[in-house]
Amino acid sequence: MKSGKIIGILLLLIYVCVATAMLNDAFIKPYNLQNLLRSSSMFAIIGIGAVLVIVTGGIDLSTGSLIGLVGCTMTMMLKAFKENPPFENGAWLLWLIGLELLLVGIGWAIWDQVLRKRLGPGRHYTGKIAISLIGIVFLAISLAVERTAVGEWVTMAAAVGLALWLSAHLGLLHGLLITKLKLQPFVVTLCALMAYRGLSRYLTGDKTQGLGTEYNDSLRLLAIGKPCTATAIMLFLAVIMLVVGIWKTFISRRSRSTPAQKTNGIIILIIGAVLACVSSSRYWDGWKTQFGETIATVAGFQLQFFSLEIPEAAVARPATLMAFAMWPMLLCFAGLAIWSAKKSWWAQEKSPRQIMIWLLPAITVAVSLFALLMIKQWIGDQTVSLTDMSSAFQGSVDSAADDQFVLGINVILLKMLGIFLSMAALFGGILWLGKIWTKQAGNLGRGLWILTGFFAVLWLLSNTAIHETPVQTPFFILLIIGALSALFLNKTVYGRYFFALGNNEEATRYSGINTDLVTIMAYVLCALCGGIGAVLFTLDSNNVEPSGHGSFYELYAIAAAVLGGCSLRGGEGSILGVIIGASIMRVLYNAPDMIGIASQLEMFTIGFVLLIGIIVDETARRMAANRDRKVVAEPLTPLTATVPPQESA
Amino acid sequence: MNRASPPLLEANSLGKRFPGVVALDDVDLQLYDAEVLAVIGENGAGKSTLMKILAGIQLPDQGQIRLSGKETVIRSVEQATANGICLIHQELNLCENLSVAANIFLGREPRRFGLIDERRCLEKAGEVLQQVGLNLPPQELVGSLTIGQQQMVEIAKAISTDARMVIMDEPTSSLSQKESESLFEIIHRLKQQGVSIIYISHRLGEVERLADRVTVLRDGKNAGELARDEISHNAMVERMVGRELSNYYSRTVTESDETVLKISNLRTSANPHCPLSCEIKRGEIVGIAGLVGAGRTELLTTLFGVTPAIDGQITVTGKACVIDNSETAIRHGIGLVPEDRKLQGIVLEMSIRANTSLPTLKSLSAMGFIDAAAERALAESMKQRLNTKAPHIEQPVKFLSGGNQQKVVIAKWLAMKPNILLMDEPTRGVDVGAKQEIYRLMDELAQTGVAILFVSSDMEEVLGMADRILVMHEGQIGGELHKTNFSEESVMHLATGGAIKTETKIA
Structure with missing residues (x-):
């Protein structure tokens, strides 16, 4: 996976956010952001499942229906465990699942060791032992529950356990059909798509299944709990980036690390530092812990989320910092313009194309400086101090700002800033795509775009009340699943096999790899991600409509995967990409509503924007390929007219 | 003219x-x-x-x-x-x-x-x-x-x-x-x-x-x-x-009596009516000649377990074994350099490193996690040993020439230290320089005790490299030629279904 593509879609996400926020600042109000984060996380989870299958060269169309079926089953089980005495507390289900896992693990090992022993030495037992251990854990839990009977959380665990168990087995079924009967993945999962939908309607008698208010303080916290605010997450992210940045630049002394990798380390370090400053600035007056919602009462002990209280004075600080950051940014642009001038003006021959490349950033800088001068003119004698500017930025968030004058500047400044940002972004974008012209233009444009992107992030941060935006539990579940699956794909043996299988199934088989096992694994993991998604979607919406719950979600997942850099031919894909892709999908779903486009058009917008994105990507790639051909052709000597005399026979 | x-x-x-x-x-x-x-x-x-x-x-x-x-x-x-x-x-x-x-x-x-x-x-x-x-x-x-x-x-x-x-x-x-x-x-x-x-x-x-x-x-x-x-x-x-090639085919025969691979009455799924039997000794290079479609490739893929045998016995270093998929073949120390390099030999989009380590990845890992340093070291040493021409081991193999791609395929199998190396058209689409290097390598491997069974349609190659030639005709082993009676005519004669004329053949 090329990092360029990830940066590209990340910038796309940022620009869509900035544009929407500029048109309607309700977009970055805490309530909207909270919802966006939650739904993006849930879609990213099922998107990760789609990536795992697409990387192996397959496809899973059944995710949406699976979400419906698993959702229905889970709500029905919750009810059944509660109401029917024989099903009481559902511990028996955990017991069954544990037994199955244990038997599979042990049976597999015996099969290898005894029945297929003559096949030769060299078996690996890690997987089998792990499966058996998980089984034992489940058995132990169920037995402990029988003894102590600690309350209704067992019931809930059993229902969730059933949901995941069911989805994993449906995935296993898909995998077996695809590998053992050699059916096409598209067909198998298409049949599953229809079958599961019908099944969930039949099981529920087409009645909507509701959870009521019963689980609001317990199970539903998995989907709607608010463990902390966005500030804490950003601080966390900043710390991680600082650590990674320091590791890459200073500590890691791999002889292989190229200058580019070193630069990446420095960039990560800088971004981490800025994030750390901006997000931690709100806590500079000291920490104060506060207990929040109760998650659950386990054996008389209350589990609570905790949050941090932010002192009033610290609220506006990020905006001030941001105002400080703006000037170095402008200097950066100027520097960039001079650098590019030096590269493309003095060093090269002066073709109109080169002049254009030199002019564009210069125009950008000139226009933005002019804009700032205009503001100064506008205000007249009043000098704009940095504090004024910061409160001006803050103004868009804090609508209660009563100072009319400051509000006036706020509007002008925001407009100017908008003009500046969009112009720089536009030129940057054109130049980046302008790889069609020369390589330098492409690099210059990319630099410009990344810088404006960085600027845009700062703008977004200072305008968003991140300290009031709760981050909900699905985001943390996503973090765990994302980290695990990224580790799996990039660092483990089977992850490597996934990529190899997607690229060239035949060669993978000729390398002695059990391709059937790898394929089945992909479908099980995909369905498992779908199952986790199903649990979250059900708990989030609180009631499940059998005929509509989760329909089209498989397409969202696949679209997010494709947007995130997956090739449907297989062998290509990344977890970070799909997470960003899913976020773009959700923002595109949300944005038309915010801007005031008819809500009937929201699907149209998503489809249209995706199509444009893919066209631009493909065209730019092809044009760049053409440019490579032309550029290398240029320096060659012109055609010679001399023909060597012909030897006679 | x-x-x-x-x-x-x-x-x-x-x-x-x-x-x-x-x-x-x-x-x-x-x-x-x-x-x-x-x-x-x-x-x-x-x-x-x-x-x-x-x-x-x-x-x-x-x-x-x-x-x-x-x-x-x-x-x-x-x-x-x-x-x-x-x-x-x-x-x-x-x-x-x-x-x-x-x-x-x-x-x-x-x-x-x-x-x-x-x-x-x-x-x-x-x-x-x-x-x-x-x-x-x-x-x-x-x-x-x-x-x-x-x-x-x-x-x-x-x-x-x-x-x-x-x-x-x-x-x-x-x-x-x-x-x-x-x-x-x-x-x-x-x-x-x-x-x-x-x-x-x-x-x-x-x-x-x-x-x-x-x-x-x-x-x-x-x-x-x-x-x-x-x-x-x-x-x-x-x-x-640009220079003269000396010793284009280099072969130093080392004699051994230990039979590494023995097949008896093996019937492949492609030619189920023709039971095949033969033996290969340690350090021996055996060439399989014959017309295209004579069942040569099928014999190799059956030995490698890709197309499991219908019947018959395969004995590797004295032990009878069932090879029903490539995984088991590899566990018995058998490697296959396949006929179609791009389709079966390499994963085009992946790097030299990832391709080299593909069959041996499990032994390069701990608890399922790949040991990146060991993997790099393996790829690097193989690149040097085979003299693969590429700027670095992270180069995707699709950018390599045919000869260098073939070296990567061979590197895959050298990494697992094979007992038996099966090679199907080892030098197809490979240039002269790389060809010579591959021949040198085959000789080197044979001297360290690896038994090599190779299929080739290039008559010169079979005659030059093999210690013994098995000629296949319509699914059967039509005859066996020893170094003393190698000749293009006798190979063609057997390949087109002729009987063995010389009586001195089997030792």
Whole structure:
């Protein structure tokens, strides 16, 4: 996976956010952001499942229906465990699942060791032992529950356990059909798509299944709990980036690390530092812990989320910092313009194309400086101090700002800033795509775009009340699943096999790899991600409509995967990409509503924007390929007219 | 050959650059009426690029092309076809789901009232097939033909466009000896009909037989031209590599009595009625010769477990074992360098590192996590040992030349320290330099005790490298030849179904 593509879609996400926020600042109000984060996380989870299958060269169309079926089953089980005495507390289900896992693990090992022993030495037992251990854990839990009977959380665990168990087995079924009967993945999962939908309607008698208010303080916290605010997450992210940045630049002394990798380390370090400053600035007056919602009462002990209280004075600080950051940014642009001038003006021959490349950033800088001068003119004698500017930025968030004058500047400044940002972004974008012209233009444009992107992030941060935006539990579940699956794909043996299988199934088989096992694994993991998604979607919406719950979600997942850099031919894909892709999908779903486009058009917008994105990507790639051909052709000597005399026979 | 008139095709100082590579640099080429011009050179010497330019697939960056003395810019394949130039690619470009006739006239179907005139199509296809000596009903599906027959269909397709210049890019690489012979006949016939042929091949024996003139390319430049009476194996090799190759086939035989692989009454799924038996000793190199379709590849894939055997016994180092998939074969120390490199040998998009470690990845890992340092060290040591030419081990193998790709495939199996190495056409599409290195490597491996069983359609190679030759014919092992009675005739005799004449054979 090329990092360029990830940066590209990340910038796309940022620009869509900035544009929407500029048109309607309700977009970055805490309530909207909270919802966006939650739904993006849930879609990213099922998107990760789609990536795992697409990387192996397959496809899973059944995710949406699976979400419906698993959702229905889970709500029905919750009810059944509660109401029917024989099903009481559902511990028996955990017991069954544990037994199955244990038997599979042990049976597999015996099969290898005894029945297929003559096949030769060299078996690996890690997987089998792990499966058996998980089984034992489940058995132990169920037995402990029988003894102590600690309350209704067992019931809930059993229902969730059933949901995941069911989805994993449906995935296993898909995998077996695809590998053992050699059916096409598209067909198998298409049949599953229809079958599961019908099944969930039949099981529920087409009645909507509701959870009521019963689980609001317990199970539903998995989907709607608010463990902390966005500030804490950003601080966390900043710390991680600082650590990674320091590791890459200073500590890691791999002889292989190229200058580019070193630069990446420095960039990560800088971004981490800025994030750390901006997000931690709100806590500079000291920490104060506060207990929040109760998650659950386990054996008389209350589990609570905790949050941090932010002192009033610290609220506006990020905006001030941001105002400080703006000037170095402008200097950066100027520097960039001079650098590019030096590269493309003095060093090269002066073709109109080169002049254009030199002019564009210069125009950008000139226009933005002019804009700032205009503001100064506008205000007249009043000098704009940095504090004024910061409160001006803050103004868009804090609508209660009563100072009319400051509000006036706020509007002008925001407009100017908008003009500046969009112009720089536009030129940057054109130049980046302008790889069609020369390589330098492409690099210059990319630099410009990344810088404006960085600027845009700062703008977004200072305008968003991140300290009031709760981050909900699905985001943390996503973090765990994302980290695990990224580790799996990039660092483990089977992850490597996934990529190899997607690229060239035949060669993978000729390398002695059990391709059937790898394929089945992909479908099980995909369905498992779908199952986790199903649990979250059900708990989030609180009631499940059998005929509509989760329909089209498989397409969202696949679209997010494709947007995130997956090739449907297989062998290509990344977890970070799909997470960003899913976020773009959700923002595109949300944005038309915010801007005031008819809500009937929201699907149209998503489809249209995706199509444009893919066209631009493909065209730019092809044009760049053409440019490579032309550029290398240029320096060659012109055609010679001399023909060597012909030897006679 | 009329040399007084301007040549049929004349290319002057052609140049072509790709990012980072100069593919062609100031290359001249002349092709006269009714002659066979062989263009030879190592892989990457620029032959393919030159041919693509002549066939209109690529435009040259500099230089000019004259057709019968008239300067022409060939911008597209259509234009090349209109000028009577036709390129037959090394890889076949046929639609397997269509009939022979439909393939021949693809894009130029005879029409009647706007619909395809099926009857005329079949008639004309039949004529052309006659011309190339292929006795097949034109309705036959291309997918059901052998590779050799498909090659003939390609040639028929070229002839049907009334081409005056036919470019053949390694036409015999997938043909058996017999099929090659009939191809040579067709080339002669075409020549008599006044068609000029540019013939590209790595098999210098063929060039020696066929060519009227040889143009040698080296590193994108002209490296000499040989007239009919100058053509000899050594002269060509000398010009191709720029130096003389000593000991092209290097083989030091080490005797051993220990049998590593023994098969008895093995029946493959492709030829279930022919039980196969043979033995291979430690450090022995055994060649399998035979015509394409004689079941040679199937024997290897069965031994490797890709197409499990129906019946019979395989004994590896004295222990009977069941090999029903490639995983078990590998566990018994068997490796296979497959026939189709790009399809079965390597994962094109992945790096040299990832390809090298693919079969041995599990032993390079702890708790399922790959030990990146060990993996890199393995790839690096293999790259050095095999002298793979690539800037670094992170290079995707799709950017390597055929010879270097083959080295990566061999590296995969060396990494697991095999007992038995099966090689299917180990040097197909590999240039002279890399070929010699692969031969050296095979010898080296055999000396360390690895038993090598290789299939080859290149007679010289089989005779040069093998200690013993098994000749297959229609699914059976038709005979066995020992070093003392190696000869091209005896191999051909057995391959075409003849009985063994010499009685001295089995020791």
